[in-house]
Amino acid sequence: MTAVGRAACVVGVGETRYAKWGGITDASEYRLAVEAVLAAIADAGMSPDDVDGLASFAEDRNEATFMAADLGLPELRYASLSWLPGGGGACAAVANAAMAVETGAAEAVVVYRSLCQGQFRRFGQGPGNMPARVGPPRLPHLRRATSLLEAHVAFTMPFGMFSPPIAYAMVLQRHMHRFGTTAEQMGHVAVTTRAHAARNPRAVMGDRPMTMDDYLASRLVSEPFRLFDCCLENDGACAVLVTTAERAADSAKRPVSVLGAAQGAPAGFGYGQYANVGMPDDDYTSTGARGVATRMWARAGVGPADIDVAQIYDHFTGLVLLSLEDFGFCGQGEGGPFAASGALAWPDGALPTNTHGGSLSEAYIHGLNHVVEGVRQLRGESTCQVDGAETCLVTSAAGVPSSALVLGRR
């Protein structure tokens, strides 16, 4: 049992400016990470002198060890990186920070994510094994893999499955085959989310309204995904600060509780459908997060019917539909009709979702910005504020081992 005074709270959120892919050239990705961390600390009314932990998730280039020194933290007592791939670990990183403060390993942990892919290589394009051929032509040959992932994607890349849209298009194709999910149902996610972004001054696509006709007219990328089914790619960073309820009592803003969190994947899910396709059909045609949902709801002591607002990871519209199913807002195969009913729309839908505009329309910061928006909702600070919101579901990437949490108003 967690001591009452040590219950984890989010007391600070910070964001840099968000820009289109390659749009930030006057600051490094690392500097943006530092700026976001400092902003979250300032938002909490705290100082870097109060921070003793840093947490992030998969493949973060911005190492906590260097950051601790550069921020001048008095002592680094906790540093962790979630194994969950891609955007699967955003909620897990927050949960890890929460566990650290609840166990007393640390007093205040900042979780961060910074992305400036233009300064590096495009995310999700495999393990860097696609250089243009240099030098004289040579016969194709089998190479020695330098990582487990590289050996695994050898079973996908030679077939032109280079990029997440291709992998997850096949998941939605199977979902359509089994359940009759339609393009228009996915379009409801894109159009609704864009409408939310129009109210959010941080949203990269805030000034680009979208109708269903616009959605249906967008070009096919990898069937059934159109361009507007795919999230943005952005430059920017955000951070959240987690500390104990006792310390949160002094914070500048209203603290938000982490009611419950969970992470993981079902048996045989591997890296998710990006690199594994042999899991049972019901898991292939899912986010892989049903177990995460079950454990998260149990720990949080609430269920889908108790949720006032949701921030659901939206790298692809179709996977939002699958998340709605797997987190229990509707049955398997019913995500499309649920979205098409208008349920996701603020302010009148049954489950206003991605009220900041999500990765489809605010910014793609691997879903840590979804946690930030969840905190805003429970503080009453969202640009699409749900009146009296007391609970918010936040999920991380679908289709990879993932994580989720429920935030609650204190």
Added chain:
Amino acid sequence: MTERWFPDEMPMPAANAETVGWWEAAAGHRLVVQRCTACGTTRHPPGPVCPRCRSTASEWFELAGTGTVFTFTVVRQAFVASLADKLPYVVIVVELDGSQGARIVSNLVEVEPEEVTVGMAVEVAWEDMGPELAVPRFRPAVHRGERP
């Protein structure tokens, strides 16, 4: 050497100690799946231990090379610049006959994209990429027919 279906700039596969046997079999145009010697369970991609009985003993079980389209996508954007001339191309997940349900990612060739369906019967069409490297692509099975 068969004609190369994708341009030369495509990434070449990489293998580790667990997967190299699969690629060696492929070079000889044998489509195989790793099978646990102790309990007979198949697994793909290859790995060091049986997830069912945890035995580390395994063998390569040769398949007939036929299967069924489990799902597919028609790719219409060149995620690698040199693929622009190849668009659209079809990526499939194929469930391999006689493999206890093992699936692999591949391409469906010799087909019009709009003809591809879930459940389509397919057969392997080997492509030699070099003297010691081949990849299994698939084409519609000669005796076409829908499977459940």
